[in-house]
Amino acid sequence: MKRTQISAAVGAVAVLVLLLWWSRPTSPAAAIRAAERPATPVSVRLSAASAAADTPACTGVFVTHRLDFTTGTRVREIGTYLSNGAGVAANDLDGDGDLDLVFASVDGAGTILWNEGSLQFQPQELDDRFTRAVAVVDVDGDGNLDILFTHRTLEPISFWRNTGQGTAADERFVRAPLVGVDGYAYAMAWGDLDGDGDLDLVTGSYAAELKQYGIAAPAEDARAGLAWYEQRDGDFVRRLLDPQAETLSLALVDLDGDGHSEIWAANDFALRDQVWQRQGDGWKLLAPFAATAHSAMSTDWGDLANDGRLALFSTDMNPYDISPQTLAKWLPMMNEMGEHREANDPQVMANVLLLREDASAGAGVWQDEATARGVSASGWSWAGRFGDLDNDGLLDLYIANGMIAQDLFGYLPNQELVEENQAFRNRGGGSFAPAPTWQLGSTASGRGLVMADLDNDGDLDIVVNNLRNSAQLFENRLCGGRGLEVTLQWPAAANRFAIGAILLLHTDRGVQRRDVRASGGYLSGDPVRLHFGLPPAATLQRLEILWPDGATSQVDDLSAGAQLIVTREQ
């Protein structure tokens, strides 16, 4: 063989090796850590939260409890957009180790349900009426979780500051001004968007409802639209992103794995969803999704196969079965609804489950795989949330359903489209199967929902804020595996609960990802205590924490069933 041929062959092999090396699969942690910022290791201190409660009798189902809260019963008739209902949030408001609940109400007062243990709750009304979304977040960085409501009226966001003292709501919470926050808001999301250590706010208004209040051209009203509020020394400065908004849900999620959250605004009707990326001091509008839900109601995200590939989920209206009985209930309403078409419109009237073509972070277009994975149709869906309900290490999905509106469903009894909430079990690999045996098919017209371990038994319970029906708590008695719950604390920062941090739990079954967030799904607020599910024989390896400022920590001392508080020391 001639020397030149040998050289060519060696060169070709070298190029091939180089190509293979470039295209090698990255580990989930590496993908997420592909950040521009250096990853500085910081030390943490571990402490155990209150001991986990005994596991209740295992029945393999969720047990339904009626809660002492109702919204939508004080009005004679429900029309659009009162029909959109309200949200619910869970968090430990008084630091007693139990997660409390806060309900928004479209026709009454926002209400705290104090968790007194053993799933007993004590209601306490706040003097704040006609509320829509609720979040429980430490806005002022004093270590106490505050309450915030958006309203179904023109009232701006209300701020209930947690004084940290007293037990009753009217002693512990005082209404305080949120200086600079004066725009109309339907949905809200909290996160440190400018990286200065405190929490900023994103709001979206709902033009369709604003018109009902006499604002004929909402996009021309300076207080409407999609806006972000930069927090500066406790005050907020409003920056308008887009004067048009029909925003039912907002998500702050790092879509490209660069360590910074993007803003994902999910819009109702024909107005397209928007994704805004931070660039310098401003924001740039992106269009990374090949498909979006037409009437997007809710947003959520998670790693469905524990392989580092993020999935984004958005709900819409699409009958969950195609039986003639179900279709007949939908058809008259669908015929009345306006349709909209335009060139290159990515919107489809169905739930959307977006995954990136290329699993490595930052590459490829987000493609819709909802049909292939079994979640494209779930009914007239509002909140749709991921959570490991059966503690098998995989995120399941629960969706609240139903619609009541005399102007849309006048032909149905009580003007109500009665639908069952839908539960989907993750079959592995991120495809889903209906889970009717879990008995989560409530027909109480659910709207906002939150998943949280309310009885401290290591699994996720579900709370749904229903419209015109009592709120419900679904106590988890599946007893599938064990849980690990983690709360981050960052005393040195104004963002005391590390909203925006990402936790990666390494096990022998893959790497589970959870994000610390203050708001989620539809109009609702997530607890800062994160839940991981662990199948019985799983081996815990380590917990990796990616803090919002780019620092990282690692926790090796882990045991299943624990509730950990991880406190950052610097």
Next chain:
Amino acid sequence: MQQSLPVERHTPDVSAALPVLRLLNPGRHTRIVLASLLFALTISALAVYLRWLPLWVATALVLLLMLPAGILKWRDDKAAYGATVMLLSILVSAQGLHTVEHFAQYTQYHTLYWTMRASNGLLSPANAEWVHFAWNWSILAAVLLLMRGGVRGVWVWLLLIVAGLHTIEHTYTFVRYQLVLAELRGLGVANIPAQGLPGIVGRDGWLARSEWTRNTWVCGLPGLTTAVRLDVHFWWNAIEMALILATAHVYLRRTPPFGKPATRAA
């Protein structure tokens, strides 16, 4: 003086290469076909312009006014070539026009960006379910008659399979249409156009919603569980039309006089 030799001009005989064109040639009825078409289009266009008639009625009127000319032509086909060729002639013409209908819908939806509800083509507002149910059973019957008349080969078998599946699809949608109408009557709701619901394939169709197909290669096939109904039926008809043409082409090439070059008129 140099004497020029006669030059034999060789012009390709298109009708020999594509006997379907020869089959569709109206021949001695060309004038009446063109006159009917001109008259029908003028009347219908005027009626639509003056809002006397909706588009689908005007389209039906065009077809109705063209029918006598068609009947004359097909009668000649039967006399000249027999019943099977006549049936083939009818099938090619009719499915060709039907494909135009689906092409119109496709254009309305994908090029003009009309809504799904408005992208009804020219005739379908009449009642898409009834029209397509009857149509596809007719096509299936015609294919079976062709086979009975001696049409053989791989193309006609493929055509039979596709036409059969297409008919099953429309029977499924038609039965469901009737069931939905019954449910609507039960709700006391009338005058709701319950047409256009998904069938077996396409977005929200039976395959898309079936547990059997979830997360399988079926969902990976382009459009099979994701295409909207309009696209699904555009492709059903495009494939069916292609198979009809292939069947006709192969059959006519074997059938005198189509297999030979056309004799020139004296």
